[in-house]
Each structure stands twice: as structure tokens, then as C-alpha cells.
Amino acid sequence: MAHTSPDNRASRRRFLGGGAAAAAALVLGPSFLAACGSEDGSGSPASAPPDDGSPATGTLRISNWPYYMADGFVAAFQTASGLTVDYKEDFNDNEEWFAKYKEPLSRKQDIGADLVIPSEFMAARLMGLGWLNEISEDRVPNKKNLRTDLADAAIDPGRRFLAPYMSGMVGIAYNRAATGRPITTLDDLWDPAFKGQVSLLSDMQDGLGLVMLAQGSSLAEPTPESIQKAVDLIREHKDSGQIRRFTGNDYGDDLAAGNVVVAQAYSGDVVQLQADNPDLEFVVPDSGGTWFIDNQVIPYTTRNQKGAEAWIDYVYDRANYAKLVAATQFVPVLSEMTDELAKIDPAVAANPLVNPPQEVLAKLQSWPALTDEQTQQFNAAYAEVTGA
16 A cells, blocks of 8 residues: 655645634634625626637646645646646645735735635635636536536535535544444444543534534534534533543544544545554544535636636546545545546555545535624634633
8 A cells, every 4th residue: 555655644634723713713803704805895706807719828826735736746737738837835724814815805916826725615705705716617628527516516506616626524533442342423422431532623614513413403504503502512521521622633643642542533634644553443423424625716816817727627637636636645526536546556546535435425514605704603602612
């Protein structure tokens, strides 16, 4: 099996900043979450510049998360496209990025990037503000390769503005040598045998989603009441000492050290952690798990619309995309990836955490786009119990 290099084990999810979003919302208040709107104040989606049919040329500036790229991929795109790529791994936190660029974007000033890869909730916020250009269907014919469950989205019908890059599952990781039994439900986290050895994610959506699904609450239509019901259950188990702590991605350190035996976790992290500890397992609970999705978007301040579209189309070629998946070990956003992955690494193609079977996919749900008011209210409710 091809293991991820030690440098790459600090996965992209390690840079989400844990409870940073909740903390920022509480400190900065609604003004941080509410945006300034587009330059004309309309807040309506932007339009891409007219397409004259000529090929993409010049320099393409890409801003991505650290450890979210395959060696040689950018160089191969440059050779294939004739474009020069200025590739930066400088996207470290959704809310920090928004705080930095919301003012220049509101004034339609260049932000130094033609294509950016935020998480879906942030991409949806940018789209709602009218700060994204539409992605040309004609220039991205490989869009047809998207998974059917991702090809359309309630927050962006037809995926006109948000082009998925990678996805992953939020579920439960556990050390089977320490638990002595399989973990299959969220209720297993509350087994007294694991007291003080359980961790939950500090990110509001990732932390609460699994609990809400286990309680039978709707993730598609979250309410203050369903949020509070989940928070109350978590508070009960925190106060009893069942929960050791709330984490960002550093739950991996606790699992490795044996401080935690059951943890809410991201699938991609567990793939990498298993390289050092084969006793670790990842499971989507019977009641369901959640997706996270990161999206390629084109700011309306872009200087190279065609170049950004050429990049997205190149990424959406299955043979090219297999190289990205083999490197990052997250779940593909393209369909029918097994054969292409097998050509690179049969073990990756066969790994159910990278290439989940249909019965697992059927148990996964996604959060809807939340309003700024919901974001602040739900973050505040969860922060009261996490201490973020």
C-alpha cells in the first residue's frame, strides 16, 4: 500500500481552525457575518465576461489549502494548457479568508487570485453576495463527470457557480483494540466504558450534525430547537466527564496517544492515521453521517476567467483527478473513479474511505446553506458547550 508521506499527513482538514468560525462570530458579531453586498448593492450573482471563443492564455492565480494538491499536477496542467500557474497554498481558514478579502471584494478590487477553493458554506456565501462569476458550461465539458448527487445542489442549482473539488465524510473513528467491540451507532460514544476517552469536533456543523441525525432531527431544515436539543445532549455528556474535549483535527493526536478511543472524525484523516495504526477504524453511524465539500469558485474580480475554467475542466478529467485523489485520499467528487484510481494505486481504489460503497453513500447528508443569522445563532449555541 502506498502510504502518504509524513509531510502530507498534516491533511488539509487540519487547517480548518477548529472553533475559529464560532469564536469569530461571537467576537465580531453580525457585521462579520453579514457582508457588504456587491459593488452595485444588488447582491445578485455576477455574470462572466462575454466569451469570444478564444483559448485561455496568460497567468492563472490559484489559492488553495495546504496539502491539497498532487506532486507534478500543476506542472502537467501548465504543459497541457500553455498557461502559467501562480499556485499558492495560502487558504488556511474560511472565516479568516473572508475577513481579509470581504472589503476589497465589496469594492470589486483584485484579490490576487483567479480561482479559490473555499468550503461549501463559504462558497455559498460568496455566491449570495454576487461575488462569483458563473462557470461556462461550454468551457467545462468534463463537468458531466460529476457524481450525480453533486451535479445539482439546492444552494446552487446546476452547479453554475460552485464546482466541487474534494469531499469527505464526517463520522466516527475508533481504536478497535481499545474498545474491544465494533462501534456502529452514535450512542456508542456514551458507553460508560469510554468515559473520558471520547472527543467531539468543535466545528458547529461537523460536531452537531451526527448528533442531530441520531436524534431524528432534520439536517435539511435545522431549527433553533433541534440545534438546542443536540447541544443539551452534548452538555449532559460533557458535564458527566464522558467527553474528554472538543477538537479540531488534533483528535488524531489523541487517538494515536491512546487518550481517546472514540472520536468524531474526518474520513481522509483516518485513512492517513491508519498508516501508523491499523487498529483505527472509521464508520458512518447507522443513523447517518455528513459530507463536507470544498468548491472551486471564480471571484468576480478574476483576471483570467478562461484560465480558471480550463483548470476546472482539467481537474474534472478522470485520469487527471485520480492523481489528486491518490495524493489527498479524500472522497472523489467525480463518478466512476475506480478504474482510474486502480491504475495509480489499487489499494486506494479499494479503500472504502476513499471510494465508499453505495450503502455508505446512502447514509450521508449535507447541511443546507445557512443564513448569516442562523450561522451566528447556531455557532453561539454550540460555543456555549464547547467553550470556543
